[in-house]
Amino acid sequence: MTMVINNTLNANEYHLRIIKSSQEGNGYSVHSLKEQGIMSRLIKAGLGWGGSLTGILLFVAMWEWGSLHYGSFLLPGPRDALASIHNFSQEGELWGAIWATTWRAMAGFAIAATAGLVLGLMAGLSHTLGRALEPVSTVLLGIPPIAWIVLAILWFGSGSMAAIYTVAATTLPVTFAGAQIGARTLDKRLQEMGDVYCVPGWMRLWDFYLPHIVSYVFPALITALGVAWKVTVMAELFATEEGVGAGLAMARVNLDTAGAMGWIMVVVVLLLIAEHGFLRPLQKRMEPWRQGVVQAKS
Amino acid sequence: MATRGGAGKIMMSLNDVSLTLGPNQILQAVDLQVRPGESVCLVGPSGCGKTSLLRLAAGLVEASSGSVKNHFACTAAVFQEPRLLPWRRMLDNIALGLKARGVPRKERQDKARELADSVGLAGKYALFPHELSGGMQQRVALARALAIGADFLLLDEPFSALDVGLRNEAQELVQHLVVERGISSLMVTHDLTEALRLAHRVIVISGSPGRVVYEHQVGEPFAGRTQAWLYEAAAHLLRQPLVNQSFLYNPQSEMV
Numbered sequence: 001m002t003m004v005i006n007n008t009l010n011a012n013e014y015h016l017r018i019i020k021s022s023q024e025g026n027g028y029s030v031h032s033l034k035e036q037g038i039m040s041r042l043i044k045a046g047l048g049w050g051g052s053l054t055g056i057l058l059f060v061a062m063w064e065w066g067s068l069h070y071g072s073f074l075l076p077g078p079r080d081a082l083a084s085i086h087n088f089s090q091e092g093e094l095w096g097a098i099w100a101t102t103w104r105a106m107a108g109f110a111i112a113a114t115a116g117l118v119l120g121l122m123a124g125l126s127h128t129l130g131r132a133l134e135p136v137s138t139v140l141l142g143i144p145p146i147a148w149i150v151l152a153i154l155w156f157g158s159g160s161m162a163a164i165y166t167v168a169a170t171t172l173p174v175t176f177a178g179a180q181i182g183a184r185t186l187d188k189r190l191q192e193m194g195d196v197y198c199v200p201g202w203m204r205l206w207d208f209y210l211p212h213i214v215s216y217v218f219p220a221l222i223t224a225l226g227v228a229w230k231v232t233v234m235a236e237l238f239a240t241e242e243g244v245g246a247g248l249a250m251a252r253v254n255l256d257t258a259g260a261m262g263w264i265m266v267v268v269v270l271l272l273i274a275e276h277g278f279l280r281p282l283q284k285r286m287e288p289w290r291q292g293v294v295q296a297k298s
Numbered sequence: 299m300a301t302r303g304g305a306g307k308i309m310m311s312l313n314d315v316s317l318t319l320g321p322n323q324i325l326q327a328v329d330l331q332v333r334p335g336e337s338v339c340l341v342g343p344s345g346c347g348k349t350s351l352l353r354l355a356a357g358l359v360e361a362s363s364g365s366v367k368n369h370f371a372c373t374a375a376v377f378q379e380p381r382l383l384p385w386r387r388m389l390d391n392i393a394l395g396l397k398a399r400g401v402p403r404k405e406r407q408d409k410a411r412e413l414a415d416s417v418g419l420a421g422k423y424a425l426f427p428h429e430l431s432g433g434m435q436q437r438v439a440l441a442r443a444l445a446i447g448a449d450f451l452l453l454d455e456p457f458s459a460l461d462v463g464l465r466n467e468a469q470e471l472v473q474h475l476v477v478e479r480g481i482s483s484l485m486v487t488h489d490l491t492e493a494l495r496l497a498h499r500v501i502v503i504s505g506s507p508g509r510v511v512y513e514h515q516v517g518e519p520f521a522g523r524t525q526a527w528l529y530e531a532a533a534h535l536l537r538q539p540l541v542n543q544s545f546l547y548n549p550q551s552e553m554v
Contacts, residue, residue, distance in 0.1 A: 190381055193377065196358070197398050198399075199394070208383070211385035289384055289427075
């Protein structure tokens, strides 16, 4: 939900930016402005990357320091974690686990995204339906994921289904809320314009509703994706024989702290790849009209 | 009051129209006609129901009583704000009405490009609305209205957000592309000189609920409407007691 609010804030910010840039455009040579823009953008990007790298290195350094302080049994260092990941890969566990976890997370996420989008759209467009579905969504949001896992194991038995179901049930309210707010905040003035130009229903959906809703849905999807990975791992811990979560369960049994750290690293890397390698580039492609904002933020 | 205006039969008419929204009566017993090729400007203080009258003419609201008849083949509108789709490029925005009518992509893009050129936006085809200035956005909105080949154009204070220079430019465009081409128009404005510059007929609406209080046929040809003439004509109009009253501060009109 906070992501969604941020998004509207960004929209305002971006209007301000437009006003500013249109004011700046007067009186200056456009060419020099453009060059300056590219230079400052490069410097900004460099600083951004440098900043992120500094943060990561600082974190790793503190981890290493903690490991030296507490001993590698309680807190294995980053090198121990990497070594155990290497170990998993040699034993052939690693890729199987990554695949199992990925497809469960993605399947649950896909179900939640589709169902949440459709239901959210309907709830946003129809007030009656919105009022009926909202409490249901709140109830779903209030049920802890761990409770879903217990229910899922009782209903579906141990296995992939239990994990997928849990992921879908916990992420559905997030995508639902995103789509609902998106559909509810459609600009009335644009609707009226559509009326005057006799815009047919299919075109309204494609040209008026969807682009607007997408801008609300993406932040919700990114949040949901993060939840999906975490919940998958948790569900696997209880309900499955393979996957990253099962690996964690194994590590617990064997008191293999380094192994647990290794699995955690794997999940974090998977999440980062899914978000920055897939969802964010997709958002950039689908919303070129927002490019200015994305660049301004980074 | 003579209301000869353009020649020919009445194409759009409001007959004894009243409009009540919730507890407020907005318009009362309004009669209004637009003939082919005629440019009619509605002026009046804010809150007198000018915009509501336009929405009635556009068919966006139903009259509470009386009848609204529109025999024009194709009606388009330019609003106070550009109301462009922020996620569509300029050409696609201009071509919106054509797309809604099922015109093939190639054809509507050509038509849109032609119109973009005629409103002075050549070469900016692929820009998004936020990359255009306020004046440019309003010109895109005008091009969008012209694209569907409308024979009746509704304009709701389309230039009120523009500064003096841009406003002058936009009025010139409307004069050349709408009035002089014989497209009928009904335009709302709160600026008397703007109305006098573009209208065949100026209608003053005032009061709460709003009603037509004065009608003025502009005899001067468009070529003769110089700046000096405009000020003179506006001053003349303001000397009419009914017009004067409606443009003076009126605490009642603020309550709507």
